[in-house]
Amino acid sequence: MTRQYLKERAGLSGQNTTPSVDVPGIVRDVIETIRRDGDKAVRKYSEKFDKWSPQSFKLSQSDIDAAIANCPKQTIDDIKEVQQNVRLFAEAQKASLKDFEVEIKPGVHLGQKNIPIDHVGAYIPGGRYPLLASAHMTILTAKVAGVKHVIGCTPPINGQIPNSTIAAMHLAGADEIFLLGGVQAVAAMAVGTESIQKVDFMAGPGNAFVAEGKRQLFGQIGIDLFAGPTEILVLADKTADPFTVATDLVSQAEHGPDTPAVLITTSPEVGRKTVDAVNRLLGSSDLSTAAIAKTSWEAFGEVIVVDSMDDLWQLANQYASEHVQVLTRNPRDALTKMTNYGALFLGEKTCVSYGDKVIGTNHVLPTRTTARYTGGLWVGKYLKTCTYQEVTSEQASGDLGRLCGRAARAENFEAHARSGDLRAAQYMKDNIEWIQKAKARL
Template sequence: MGRQYLKEVIGLPGLKAAPSVNVPAVVKEVIESIRKEGDVAVRRYSEKFDKWSPQSFRLSQADIDTAIANCPKQTLDDIKEVQLNVRAFAEAQRGSIKDFEVEIRPGVHLGQKNVPIDNVGAYIPGGRYPLLASAHMTILTAKVAGVKNVIGCTPPINGEIPYSTVAAMHLAGADEIFLLGGVQAVAAMAVGTETIRKVDFLAGPGNAFVAEGKRQLFGEVGIDLFAGPTEILILADETASAFTVATDLISQAEHGPDTPAVLITTCPELGYSTMEIVNRLLTSSDLSTAAVAKTSWEAFGEVIVVDTVDEMWELGNQYASEHVQVFTRNPRDALERMTNYGALFLGEKTCVSYGDKVIGTNHVLPTRTTARYTGGLWVGKYLKTCTYQEVTSDQASGDLGRLCGRAARAENFEAHARSGDLRANKYKNDEIGWIEKSQVANGSRL
């Protein structure tokens, strides 16, 4: 029968037209201004973009206590329970990363240490939605990794402190919390100001300006990943429920108007039923985000029918989606068949929303097919895997010296070779032509 596209991407009207705002230029101006003027520029851009200019952007302990006091008890209890899940998984990840030392030959010791980054800046978005779950994923994970200092920045919402987000940041372990949003927050953390410590690494999602800021600052600081719109891919066979598939596609489409929501299935009936249910749910339900989800689904939703399960896996790997849900008779087959994905969600009892909000795995994941070469944010992103070497045997150092001399001269690196020659001379009594007698101390070898 061949592959059938029951629904294809059409894109948003005018998507290819020139943008009204030159995002890279705006971001570059903000970064350079903050680099030159520090806090003065931070305040200017906060007033311009967020209408926010408090006496201090940094929240005091009293401010944090007030935020926590203003959170409903159930919200605080839920934050704590979710963070227990995130912490448990992050600690398991950290436990899987081992330091080691090995003696590869007598007297030659090689080792590896996983050293936490000193200073991390976490950006917690607050525009369309206050994504307090991002506090768990970025701040808490960094603290489990052993990061000494984590700064958290989140914007005000309608000129007010987002109490729940602040509570989540504090409970996650943030050492300093700033009520500061947008690219001005990212730039201030990356370059440092009079009141904001310069960090070594930036983590957390954000809008197009935040994402561009991280792109321009990458190299000067590390970043978690280059993020694009949220993505969901569902791989399903005839055993899947069309209502569940439709509900889960919509759950991600509500993130924004440009979210790819894709179904690949071996069952045409499931494809048609899913499209009918999606359209019905988006037009007849009381979904508060229906307008955004409808725009996203109409522009970027896809439904594809393939002939075989093998073709389903193959096409799924080509999409390399951020989130991949698997609704098949044997969903754990995906662990062997899928190689390109940000995170897998196996079976109908789980869903992407669990990963986004509560289950414990990290929700900062690769998008735009970057899952072909990288995974998402995890404890290991906050660690520097560093090596060390020690030679304790005279014989081993002399043997390595001879080997180094030959290997370096094969590459025309004479000075490298001479470092090896010195050890061969000292520990193996090799006669080295370039070493003059006057360089030998008291008539002995160097």
């Protein structure tokens, strides 16, 4: 495959890449201190990291009502409309999951049930951007799945309650809302404190400390994904509009200074014009996030020209990007050509920002090529797929007993074999020596 780079990733080679803080070490200390000291430690870290120490971190119903009342009506209406989109898609996902039971042979019944997780924690970031949409994606999806109890945590913003985020969390169905941020929130939900119930599973994006906290706690609780920086990959042929390509690349580059924004195209002209358009957009005085987006584009942006559509699909699958936007003559070709992606956005009438904010599919998606082996957050992540089995026929139990005896002894599991032997003796009248001796000793 021939590749021509019209813009290469510069990376951070010109900067000091030595971590200024020991993120894993700090996170480890926070988790262990909260595990030991509970609410006292939560308050200490909230004061230290967020300058926030209210009488109670848990919001009362009157606090929630006040937050909703302080939101513009249009904001509340928009939250409800977006959440309806998310709900409809999540309900369709759940409907696709069926409990079943099958009789694989006479008297042998095998079944499967999808059981909701009991207790879930949802982390909704604040900081640079109050991510209302994360409330829809994590809390609402969990409630559609049937989760009994969902705790939502979000940090204060500049010492204030983020009213619109609280409204989104409440309307999504959170059973408890805590104004608590950072790794202290993640740790408190994961290990449990006097005032915060331990959860079984945690979902939601966050900064490096939040991500590291989830990584260290994985195994003690379940998590949605090991998240990295947001990614966008645009696939374009000669029919694509370079200004549209550029606008959509910049839309994701503003997420942070380390967002990969990549174009793979079969058209050198589209590639060159896209680079020019991105530079013009980032030089505009009316883009409030231009500085962040420019840093990301300069360090991690790429524009690659390939020879053919086959090469385009092949390279796209190697990237295994979180978001793949397809701006080609036949965008639905991606449904058969692509196998590695978090989510597809087909055609110029669609864009990644729709998926991030409003369209209804989940925006918690795999990054850093993990799309090669997993999809994103969905109703199924909140369900445990459990099996059961029942043998109702004496003949079937006896046959299985004989089979189990042979199969277990092939692996040197004698006690396993004897469980099978017992059924073979009981239902098939097999004369098994160890059973006779054992019964004689009783």
